[in-house]
């Protein structure tokens with residue numbers, strides 16, 4: 001066979017054997033699982049009845065745990081509620097609320113307690129003042145819809161699904177069939193109620209753990225995939241033309257198979273990350289922009305943004321990822337813009353020199369900080385790789401040109417995520433083709 005054909009074919013085979021794998025990393029609460037949920041909604045990979053029911057039960061649990069998180073922080077800001085008899089009594093009642101059982105509507109006797117608490121000026125003020133603590137972001141979203149949630153026929157809407165919170169424990173992998181032109185997909189209506197999948201019609205096999213007594217600690221639901229398709233190219237007798245044709249077919253095929261790997265971002269979960277470091281095509285790193293003035297849920301003394309910067313710095317220097325694309329989602333832009341005015345960045349990051357209400361300058365500041373960390377990390381890794389005396393030293397061309405692709409995102413906004421993911425999949429496809437030398 002012609003030498004050139006042989007080389008192209010070899011690269012093509014290698015490339016196609018390697019499924020695209022996107023690893024989502026970032027601190028706890030940065031929005032990784034929310035992106036996974038949005039990908040399921042965008043690609044119309046339906047949720048099973050069991051998953052939807054687990055999410056419905058979680059909404060109620062989120063109401064209780066959200067209020068508890070807030071009430072427990074109030075003494076720290078000098079606003080304890082145990083001396084305010086009516087709301088203290090209401091709080092005591094909701095604390096006793098049992099978990100919701102399968103098919104059981106939210107118990108109506110608790111509705112007045114939730115309403116009383118939410119309407120009280122101390123709680124309203126508390127939610128603004130306690131922002132430096134890790135109060136769940138979905139508290140206002142769900143509390144503002146109490147009547148809707150307590151309707152006996154309530155089922156979560158698509159938008160409720162992306163707001164509901166369960167921390168991830170372990171590793172959750174999902175394979176999506178992503179059309180090359182994501183922008184052409186018609187998105188589901190965020191306010192519509194999803195139709196459960198008939199499990200025999202869905203290619204995603206889902207495993208739903210029952211929502212236990214402590215929902216916040218349960219990983220509901222978790223997803224696993226069973227089926228995989230492989231794309232074979234040519235045989236030994238293939239020519240250069242065959243190889244080119246196979247690659248072009250792959251390029252023009254309507255679907256890409258992409259494996260998304262979601263991990264738990266809280267400190268106790270991070271030691272598990274290494275189990276999914278192999279064969280990664282792209283790192284999708286999420287940062288909660290709105291976390292600049294908040295602590296992480298695990299530790300009141302650690303700032304969320306500083307925690308994210310430190311993980312990012314480590315990831316950028318890892319040899320595991322020297323041939324990976326780096327995509328950075330500066331997430332929770334909606335919450336970031338809302339809080340900027342009342343919580344000056346300079347209080348937490350003294351070197352910030354932009355205007356205290358200038359959202360664009362503030363976004364740009366964090367973007368530059370993350371890009372600088374990446375640049376430093378890449379430089380350090382490159383030096384280490386080049387000075388390595390190992391016999392099986394590998395090529396550093398990709399690393400020396402490594403680019404980080406930053407995006408400002410609001411993970412709960414499906415149309416925005418559709419646009420961003422369209423650009424992400426374009427980057428990955430383009431580079432796959434360049435790698436296979438056919439452009």
Ligand SMILES: Nc1nc2c(ncn2[C@@H]2O[C@H](COP(=O)(O)OP(=O)(O)OP(=O)(O)O)[C@@H](O)[C@H]2O)c(=O)[nH]1
Pocket residue numbers: 026027028029030031032033034035137138162163164165166167168169263264265266331332333334335409410411412
């Ligand atoms: N308003 C708003 N809420 C968001 C955004 N992104 C995520 N959230 C909410 O933030 C909470 C945490 O999101 P998750 O996706 O569970 O975070 P995670 O990174 O998977 O967290 P771990 O599993 O603990 O690592 C959820 O309630 C989401 O609805 C955003 O851009 N804006």
Ligand SMILES: [Mg+2]
Pocket residue numbers: 032033034166167168262263264265
């Ligand atoms: Mg998660």
